[in-house]
Amino acid sequence: MNPNLLAVPIVLPLFSAALLLVVSRWGGLQRMALQRWLAASVLAVNLTVALALAHFTLSGHRLVLQMGGWIAPFGITLIADGLAAILLTMAAIVFLAVLPFAIGTIDLHRERMGFYPLILLLLMGMNGAFLAGDLFNLYVFFEVMLMASFVLLTVGGQPAQTHAGIRYVVLNLIASLIFLAAAGIAYGTLGTLNMAQIAERLELAHPAVRTLLAGMLFVSFGSKAAVFPLFFWLPSSYHTPPPAVMALFGGLMTKVGVYALFRSFTLFFPAFLVTWQPLILSVAGATMLVGVLGAMSQPTIRRTLSFHIISQVGYMIMGLGVAVDGQKLVSGFGLAAGILYLIHHIIVKSALIMAGGAVEVEMGGDRVASIGGITAKRPLLSLLFFLAAISLAGVPPFSGFISKLSLLQITLDSRHWLVAGVSVVVSLLTLMSVTKLWLDSFGGKYRYPGRLAPRLLDRPILRWLVLGPVAGLLFLSLGLGLNGERFFQIATTAAQQALDRAGYIAAVHPVSPESVAGPAEKGGYD
């Protein structure tokens, strides 16, 4: 397969975002239509490329692109393996699903402020982060993604958005600075930023360097993934932007942090997956528990859902915690379960947030105390919300069940009774919380918060734009649940690839500068 394909998911959104900014001045009243169609076609191409990459990598290959033909540690390396390709595909699917929802629900003001170029830049940042083969590019793409998300979060300038935006920006900036400092320390101690070469040299490095880097990366990525002590920025900001933006953020943004954790711990610190296991598992358990307890106490649908994101991230971290553990099951079962959970979560969470957003659009508010009885007026919306909610909680025919079951299997197999118990309890609490949410807002007497419910879903086009993507994502979730074995096989391939460090290093094949340019002097920094 042509490795240049790897540049497409990064270059295509970048250039089309620029193009969209240009055409935003053309076409009079129709100018939004042009932008929408362009964005949709770009996202479709992106999905095709992602699927092609996934098809190639999940048959056991890695695809490496050395930009400009520079050999590994000197140039920019892009690498796709199974894990990266899976996430690339999921991001493409969610973006393509959210686009019609956004067309239906975003107000014209925000559309004119460059909504479509911004989501393309967000996509570019995510794709770049998944494909980055060196630590500094990972940082840069994180920042590209965050910059786009800052603007998406605050565009519109409502007071609540501005307040949430400040917290979000500050906390993400601090996490990024910790990451950047870790990259600096990696370069200072190991003399390289190429991830494969870092993995190679970390084995020979001083143990203190390993511990320091692992700790800094764990704090930084953990903060971006919203794990237990560092999650507080998420519930205070995610409910403020429009529902379409929240669907993108909730489905994908924190998962980039989870991906970075998966990647860095399997590639750089495989030993810490064993020695730090109590830490990782307790963080996972606390994240699950705190997230779901927070969700149960929230007054609005979207706040509840943003706390659920935290709780779900806990499950993925649990998968990381037992990544190489297990007695009877195949190696990599734990990480595969984590990856499967990641896939499930991205699909279902976006669907659920869009369904919750549809409620807000329909009723003019989403505070559970002041809405009710939607089922009578909008049976389809009610059904979709319910199905997404039980899928999130892990009820059998949907994808939540197999992903939670496989996580439970591996935790029981590796005899972590406590975290297994916590995950079961949290599943029950999640079910309770979403059922309560559904009963309160969809059942009972029909009531709405304002003087008049907007009832936007009366318009048939809008109904399909808003509910179509939710139904599509739920269909995917159902397919994932029904073909559980097949998808678990895919996740296992990706997990084994991610755990195969020697293969990764060999694929990138970094050379040391000494071997290229002759002997260099050893020694300190003076």
Added chain:
Amino acid sequence: MTQLILALTVGTLFACGAYLVMRRGQIKLILGLGLLSHGVNLLLFGSGKLTLGEPPIFADKKNFLVELATRQFADPLPQALILTAIVISFGITAFMIVLINRRHTITNSDVVQGELVPLLLEGDPFATGQRQNAEGFDWLAFEVDEVYERGQMGERQDGITPDSDESAALEKDGYDIR
């Protein structure tokens, strides 16, 4: 010696930045973030070899290997990294300043200043015991100390009491004052 000075500078910048970020003031927040990013930039700078007066270029291309083995070089990579990091932190700082200015405009404008206190009291679930107001409380809670700074809780320094017309005007202007 050079490394020691650099290390101490980085440490001081980190300490001051962390302290300032944890303060409540908005300008202090921006300054703190600036100091933190300067600290990280200097850390990146120190990750290369610290050489004095050595350019990161080879004068003589033919004797590349000999020069590499015998001469000291400035490492160009950290400089490139710092340049990127500076651009990124510059952009984010500019964005932060706009955001904070925007918040200042919202909370300090003629309309909202009077609105803030009744909203605080109304929105405070602990003061009124109304659970359904808990949602509006969240972002306003951040401003409590600013209200204290401006005057006593519940009264404005200019003696004007806020009335309900302001709230209606706010709603008309499209502010979400729930």
